[in-house]
Amino acid sequence: MQELEKIWINGDLVPWKEAKVHVLTHALHYGTAIFEGIRCYKTNSGPAVFRLQDHLKRLYDSAHIVRMAIPYSPEELEKGIIDTIKANKLEECYIRPIVFRGYGEMGIDPSSCGVDCVIAVWRWGAYMGEKGIKEGIRAKISSYTRTYVNSGSPRAKTSANYLNSSLAKVEAKDLGYDEAILLDINGFVSEGSGENIFYVKDGVIFTPHPYSILLGITRDTVIKIARKLGMEVKETLCTRDDLYLADEAFFTGTAAEITPIIEVDGRTIGTGKRGEITRLLQEVFFRAAKGEEPDYESWLTKL
Ligand SMILES: Cc1ncc(COP(=O)(O)O)c(C=O)c1O
Known part of the structure; x- marks a missing residue:
């Protein structure tokens, strides 16, 4: 994977190499994460994210189904996505917001683990x-x-x-x-x-x-x-x-x-x-x- 500059973690843009989680992160063990896949395309008037509000709506719907409260508003995540694309100076990219149960108590019940939120972007051409x-x-x-x-x-x-x-x-x-x-x-x-x-x-x-x-x-x-x-x-x-x-x-x-x-x-x-x-x-x-x-x-x- 080609490394870029920044990844958004819980509201901060951090250097790509430092975007890490603890090995006892709940989601790593039990799959307690929800995410989105979004694309930004190059247009004549600059980069544009395709159907961003619809993707964010689905992210919040996923969170509702799995009973995970996203600690940011849709407007904050929208801004986070735009800031991350800009910070990586991309005209076209794939965007991956992921919300997951973090580091807390081990065990299947995730309720004592906090909810973390990450936004990463990368260059991705035609998938197939x-x-x-x-x-x-x-x-x-x-x-x-x-x-x-x-x-x-x-x-x-x-x-x-x-x-x-x-x-x-x-x-x-x-x-x-x-x-x-x-x-x-x-x-x-x-x-x-x-x-x-x-x-x-x-x-x-x-x-x-x-x-x-x-x-x-x-x-x-x-x-x-x-x-x-x-x-x-x-x-x-x-x-x-x-x-x-x-x-x-x-x-x-x-x-x-x-x-x-x-x-x-x-x-x-x-x-x-x-x-x-x-x-x-x-x-x-x-x-x-x-x-x-x-x-x-x-x-x-x-x-
Ligand atoms: C299982 C599955 N079905 C359908 C889709 C297509 O969804 P979308 O068009 O929103 O990317 C995806 C991709 O996200 C998927 O992973």
């Missing part, structure tokens, strides 16, 4: 490569079931949920695929290890119902863009067969942006190339993120 964005990637249905609402709350972006994601990702890569697709506890398609999923059939766009997924900001962005372009989008139950027989499929996520899926479990999706609807959605999405779509200006927080 520029080639992945243009030519698509190959995915595998995972042998791991997605964490479900009564076992870990997929709606909350908790660190603990990412062991499930990590196991699925490593399995998919070991088997020669780029990404995993997890099914929910009832066997319906839920999401990728760090992305939501969509497919296109006969001109209609489908995406899994919100029950067993993280409600992605990029998912919402794509739904809004597609509907504004006059396309029909259905949130529904999806099966692996739906994916196998789709004309197009793609992942969405802050890291993955919009990444076409050209193969699932050895079955070619559509023509085996990025589909036309996927390409159009990518085009509008990137234009919106880079401040080139006046209709979506309100999604940008300019520095």
Whole structure:
């Protein structure tokens, strides 16, 4: 990882190398952390953070679900994010606010441990490569079931949920695929290890119902863009067969942006190339993120 200059810890910008926690930090042992992944894009009028208020809203929703009181207001975190980007002199970056149970008493009950808050930023290009964005990637249905609402709350972006994601990702890569697709506890398609999923059939766009997924900001962005372009989008139950027989499929996520899926479990999706609807959605999405779509200006927080 390329080191930058500063990381924000509990309100202070500290040198990158000194941004450390105690080895007995509760979250390190028990996964008691919630976080966000946000992107800042370069626009003609300087750097702009994409859908910052929506990401902060989801952070506070995650905190509410796991009963962790964030010791800062959304306005303070917004300022912390902007200060951190500026302190690192970045025009484009990935932003990682994380809120976690810190150093206190050991044991599963976190209530005696304080809540710490960190904001880090780094340079991060296309998550699955520029080639992945243009030519698509190959995915595998995972042998791991997605964490479900009564076992870990997929709606909350908790660190603990990412062991499930990590196991699925490593399995998919070991088997020669780029990404995993997890099914929910009832066997319906839920999401990728760090992305939501969509497919296109006969001109209609489908995406899994919100029950067993993280409600992605990029998912919402794509739904809004597609509907504004006059396309029909259905949130529904999806099966692996739906994916196998789709004309197009793609992942969405802050890291993955919009990444076409050209193969699932050895079955070619559509023509085996990025589909036309996927390409159009990518085009509008990137234009919106880079401040080139006046209709979506309100999604940008300019520095
Ligand atoms: C499991 C999972 N689903 C979906 C997403 C997509 O969410 P967003 O578009 O808000 O980044 C992510 C990424 O944060 C994720 O980790």
